[in-house]
Amino acid sequence: xxxxxTRLLGIPRRGAAGAxxxxxxxxxxxxxxxxRAGGLRRLRCAxxxxxxxxxxxxxxxxxxxxxALVSAGRASGTLTVATPSPPSSLDPAMGQPADETYSDFAxxxxxxxxxxxxxxxxxxxxxxxxxxxxxxxIKLRPGVKFSDGTxxxxxxVKTWIEHEMKPGNGGSSYLSALKSVDVTGPLxxxxxFSSPTPNLEMVFGQILALGMIGSPRAVxxxxxxxxxxxxxxxxxxxxxxxxxxxxxYVPNPYYRAKSAVHWSKVVVKxxxxxxxxxxxxxxxxxxxxxxxxxxxxxxxxxxxLRYVDPLTLLLGLGILDRDGKTDKALGSLQVRQxxxxxxxxxxxxxVLGSGYGTPITQMAAPGWDSYDSALEKAYPYDxxxxxxxxxxxxxxHGFTLPVVSVxxxxxxxxxxxxxxxxxxxGVIVKPKVTTNTGAYFQTLSSGTYPAATLSFGRLPAAFxxxxxxxxxASFNPFKTASTQLTALDGQLNAAxxxxxxxxxKQMQRLLVxxxxxxxxxxxxxxxxxxxxxTGVNATPQRNVAYMTxxxxxx
Amino acid sequence: xxxxxxxxxxxxxxxxxIVPTVTFLLAxxxxxxxxxxxxxxxATRAQYEQLRQSLGLNEPLLTRYLAWLGSALHGxxxxxxxxxxxxxxLLDSRLQVTLSLVIGSTAVAxxxxxxxxxxxxxxxxAPGKIVDAIALTGLxxxxxxxxxxxxxxxxxxxxxxxxxxxxxxxxxxxxWLASIALPVITLAVPGIAVIAKQTRDAMREALDRPFIRTLxxxxxxxxxxxxxxxxxxxxxxxxxxxxxxxxxxxxxxVLVEMVFALPGLGGLVVQATTQHDLPLIQGVAVYxxxxxxxxxxxxxxxxxxxxxxxxxx
Numbered sequence: 001x002x003x004x005x006t007r008l009l010g011i012p013r014r015g016a017a018g019a020x021x022x023x024x025x026x027x028x029x030x031x032x033x034x035x036r037a038g039g040l041r042r043l044r045c046a047x048x049x050x051x052x053x054x055x056x057x058x059x060x061x062x063x064x065x066x067x068a069l070v071s072a073g074r075a076s077g078t079l080t081v082a083t084p085s086p087p088s089s090l091d092p093a094m095g096q097p098a099d100e101t102y103s104d105f106a107x108x109x110x111x112x113x114x115x116x117x118x119x120x121x122x123x124x125x126x127x128x129x130x131x132x133x134x135x136x137x138i139k140l141r142p143g144v145k146f147s148d149g150t151x152x153x154x155x156x157v158k159t160w161i162e163h164e165m166k167p168g169n170g171g172s173s174y175l176s177a178l179k180s181v182d183v184t185g186p187l188x189x190x191x192x193f194s195s196p197t198p199n200l201e202m203v204f205g206q207i208l209a210l211g212m213i214g215s216p217r218a219v220x221x222x223x224x225x226x227x228x229x230x231x232x233x234x235x236x237x238x239x240x241x242x243x244x245x246x247x248x249y250v251p252n253p254y255y256r257a258k259s260a261v262h263w264s265k266v267v268v269k270x271x272x273x274x275x276x277x278x279x280x281x282x283x284x285x286x287x288x289x290x291x292x293x294x295x296x297x298x299x300x301x302x303x304x305l306r307y308v309d310p311l312t313l314l315l316g317l318g319i320l321d322r323d324g325k326t327d328k329a330l331g332s333l334q335v336r337q338x339x340x341x342x343x344x345x346x347x348x349x350x351v352l353g354s355g356y357g358t359p360i361t362q363m364a365a366p367g368w369d370s371y372d373s374a375l376e377k378a379y380p381y382d383x384x385x386x387x388x389x390x391x392x393x394x395x396x397h398g399f400t401l402p403v404v405s406v407x408x409x410x411x412x413x414x415x416x417x418x419x420x421x422x423x424x425x426g427v428i429v430k431p432k433v434t435t436n437t438g439a440y441f442q443t444l445s446s447g448t449y450p451a452a453t454l455s456f457g458r459l460p461a462a463f464x465x466x467x468x469x470x471x472x473a474s475f476n477p478f479k480t481a482s483t484q485l486t487a488l489d490g491q492l493n494a495a496x497x498x499x500x501x502x503x504x505k506q507m508q509r510l511l512v513x514x515x516x517x518x519x520x521x522x523x524x525x526x527x528x529x530x531x532x533x534t535g536v537n538a539t540p541q542r543n544v545a546y547m548t549x550x551x552x553x554x
Numbered sequence: 555x556x557x558x559x560x561x562x563x564x565x566x567x568x569x570x571x572i573v574p575t576v577t578f579l580l581a582x583x584x585x586x587x588x589x590x591x592x593x594x595x596x597a598t599r600a601q602y603e604q605l606r607q608s609l610g611l612n613e614p615l616l617t618r619y620l621a622w623l624g625s626a627l628h629g630x631x632x633x634x635x636x637x638x639x640x641x642x643x644l645l646d647s648r649l650q651v652t653l654s655l656v657i658g659s660t661a662v663a664x665x666x667x668x669x670x671x672x673x674x675x676x677x678x679x680a681p682g683k684i685v686d687a688i689a690l691t692g693l694x695x696x697x698x699x700x701x702x703x704x705x706x707x708x709x710x711x712x713x714x715x716x717x718x719x720x721x722x723x724x725x726x727x728x729x730w731l732a733s734i735a736l737p738v739i740t741l742a743v744p745g746i747a748v749i750a751k752q753t754r755d756a757m758r759e760a761l762d763r764p765f766i767r768t769l770x771x772x773x774x775x776x777x778x779x780x781x782x783x784x785x786x787x788x789x790x791x792x793x794x795x796x797x798x799x800x801x802x803x804x805x806x807x808v809l810v811e812m813v814f815a816l817p818g819l820g821g822l823v824v825q826a827t828t829q830h831d832l833p834l835i836q837g838v839a840v841y842x843x844x845x846x847x848x849x850x851x852x853x854x855x856x857x858x859x860x861x862x863x864x865x866x867x
Contacts, residue, residue, distance in 0.1 A: 082815075086825065088636070167600070167604060167605075225638050226637070226638060226639060242647050242648065242817045243637050243639060243644055243647070244637065244644075244817070244821070244822055244825050245648070245817030245821065245822075246817055269719070269815065270815070270821075271718070271815045272812045272815075272821065272824070273812045273813055273815070275702060275813070276705075276717070276718050276812065276813055276814065276815045277815070279705050279706070279709065279710055279717040279718060280717050280718040280719070280815065282710050282717070283709055283710055283713065283716065283717040285716060285717060285718055285719055435828070436828045436829075436830070
């Protein structure tokens, strides 16, 4: 799974005209009598059509257990899930983080992350780190088969990791320090790294999905982009799948734990419009709706639906040209701090989060390991101080700030809002709003814009350096480097799990003091579901629901 | 008749070349990079280049277009860059949905619109004003808003129809009918408005003509005058408008499919555009162009059936 941090989701009856004409009129000419008969015939036809429609509607609404239509409040043999976007690929190695809804059903991971954030065995029975986190040994569960009947063994996992390491696949991001994979027994293997590589539980878990092992036969055949072949509880039914619209899964006959197969059929349907997804949920056509805007919650609650809101999206402005290579003003710490003082985060959080947003001054949200509550006092809203700092930096009249943005997950709204607030201190924002994520990332990484609006979800702090602010991070096109940050990253990679939060907080303090970003708000995305299902477990510790945990309630 | 069909097809064939060509050029100008869409943001420059190379994206535009044209002439519309599936199979899996919507809504619009228009033409006063009001409302209300209202009333509140989704006719004809009822009504309303007004105006003009007075004087039944003579004479502009409504409905399906979560061509073309999937965009352009050609041909054939002078000329 590739390392794309941004969740960009971030969309007559026929009148009885003949009957009425046939039924009235003062003259009883032969023509009119014939018209009345014809009108009655038409009325009967219309009645038949209406009855047909009503029968079909009753069938469709009541849910016969076929297709994706299920009655409200009654769990059936079919689970229907609404998602906002289709998968970029059904191959877990090539997909994006938003594709895990599709991967979860067909691929068991090596390690499963539980709702409380802890890790438990999946396809791997046990695992351990070597000294300095420079090796990782996995012992596999015996007796597991893929949906094509091939057995899971150490060679199959090695084949999979090699597949992940292909250009553009997830391994090239998260396992960049991998030196070798040694198969030490039929069910054991060791990964050796050239530098400390922690957090491999998450890497091989269901969220980052590198451990969602596919059959080696399918890897060699190159079929995984369009067909599933994993060791998960279900497998894709290509005959009932319409690419980009509906993905149907049926039970995997080789699955190791039959009791964990809760449904006779799973259907994942794409709903570009969140309103359509909500309506489908209210009428019982779907049981779970993923990644819904928080504004759906009041209507959902009134309809007796439930929700979890674990996924937080951070919204803010990334100051990309911190060295002032193309925009001299941004090279000044005073200017970057002025931008932070000029923002009324409370007001923007209310607007961007539709009343549910949380203002933030750091690149972490409350509940995250790297979040430091003391940092929230770092930049109180103070336009006068902002103007003072700008004047001290040599910009008493402000300056022009080009910003690249994208029309998704509120980034374009953020760009507008920032423009309004920064103009009050003389900084004129010139947004370039792209219509698709491809154009957005292309423009951002080209280095032609000194700033960009950002939105991203939570990953371990060790990944933030590689993703966001390290010199090779995709969100650092000007390659700004900081020896202090690099040192902290080194400590983080070599640290134990219990020591990580303190180091991550130090990183946040450094970033806030250097004002590399103008964080604005943390906004929630919610998962809505019917009370007829349970197991929609998404928490602050594991902020993505694991689809195979969803089962009928009661 | 065969000659008429042959001539119309010959005149329409250049459309099959022009529309995909223009679409190709416009789509090539859309900013964005499908390699980045597929690989995400963290691939290296070499990896993007390798993927572009394998997808043929580094070839000159003219080379790519000619290669596409060559295989299209053999019935092969290429492979979707994003889905890695043949374009024709992707389109065919969704064609039934869009055709159900477009044909259904055009038929409903024609039947209801003509009915309302004839009624308004025959009864002056209030019926005419009602038709005007319906026409104004039908044209003013955005179809996605109407769709949301219909879902709220008839699906969520009254539970008479499904809120979303499509049931194939092969799976259940009754379920199919129920699943397209609300989307068809949503798409049909603006068409009803236009056809009703057009029919009313054309009927009034036809009923004022001298030959109608002659027919009445000859004792021809009123029903026959209206249905057999006046309506037939008024039908040509109505047929033209109906054809245009069908063609307009093809683009109207985009929003309707989104509101009702229908797996049709409209949603696919939006995905293809945002993904910069050129072969898929081209494929949709070809399919829509064929639909336009067929509709235009049917309209012309209907003219010739309605008006024998067209056949002779």
